[in-house]
Amino acid sequence: FTFVEPGRLGIEFDKSTACLKVISAVELGSAAAGFQLEVGDEVVSISGEPARNLTWEETLEALQARPIVLSVRRGEEARRRSEAQAGASNFFRTFAGWTRNAFKVGARELEAMAAE
Numbered sequence: 001f002t003f004v005e006p007g008r009l010g011i012e013f014d015k016s017t018a019c020l021k022v023i024s025a026v027e028l029g030s031a032a033a034g035f036q037l038e039v040g041d042e043v044v045s046i047s048g049e050p051a052r053n054l055t056w057e058e059t060l061e062a063l064q065a066r067p068i069v070l071s072v073r074r075g076e077e078a079r080r081r082s083e084a085q086a087g088a089s090n091f092f093r094t095f096a097g098w099t100r101n102a103f104k105v106g107a108r109e110l111e112a113m114a115a116e
Contacts, residue, residue, distance in 0.1 A: 040075025
């Protein structure tokens, strides 16, 4: 994700570990929310620098720069939510396709009956 606009990203971190940079909160309407960052996602690198190598002070300083490129590993909770949304999306896409095909078959049958 590349952030170019000045201002807050709208994320907070779980600071219970020194090296893992795991998102603990995402502000609604923020740039981070716009990029669909979610609670549980881990920031892996900040502008190419491995996040695990940064202190919390260095992390916060690096997040102020613009443009900034974040590499993120989807967290387990966020991954489950995304998979559930994808499953629902696939279901509706499949259902919509089935409905379209059923409509086409029905239309052909009506045309055939009308032609007789």
